[in-house]
Amino acid sequence: MTPVLIVEDEFLVALDLEDIVCGAGFGVRGIAQDKAAAEALAPGSGIALVDVNLRDGPTGPEIARMLAESGTSIIYVTANPSQVGQPAATAIGIVQKPYSPDSIRWALMVAANGSADQPAPPEFIPLRAVA
Incomplete structure (x- = not known):
């Protein structure tokens, strides 16, 4: 399965995301708490599951745009959707915190397959059409 990069500075949230990602059958590329770590793991x-506010400030949107340049599919995971600004070109959508594990799994399936067999969960804000 597609390797997933988790860009999240809150340790327990990152571990929760890692558990959900692995449980959904995906591998974890790594956990990045800031821009430098994200660049190293890109x-x-x-x-990529990308939070907006990280250890080095609100660098998530910049990290997402950098990852998008290499074709990485972006799923923002944030409590502050308005801070995403101009989404990365490969952004699928935003999963609002607090999220359910199902919403993360659903977004991963859409990122990997281009579609989902169930309707979007309520925490998901689409940034492009999802079949």
């Missing part, structure tokens, strides 16, 4: 990441 190669080989097919999907």
Whole structure:
């Protein structure tokens, strides 16, 4: 399955996301708490779960745009959707915190397959059409 990069500075949230990602059958490329770590882990990441506010400030949107340049599919995971600004070109949508595990799994399936067999969960804000 597609390797997933988790860009999240809150340790327990990152571990929860890692558990959900692995439980959904995806591999975890790594956990990045800031821009430098995300840049180091970017190669080989097919999907990225990106928070907006990180250890080094609100760098999530910038990280997402950087990852999108190499074709990584972006799923923002944030309590502050308005801070995303101009979404990355490969952004699928925003999963609002607090999220359910099902919403993360659903977004991962859409990122990996381009569609989902169930309707979007209520925490999901689409940024592009999802079949």
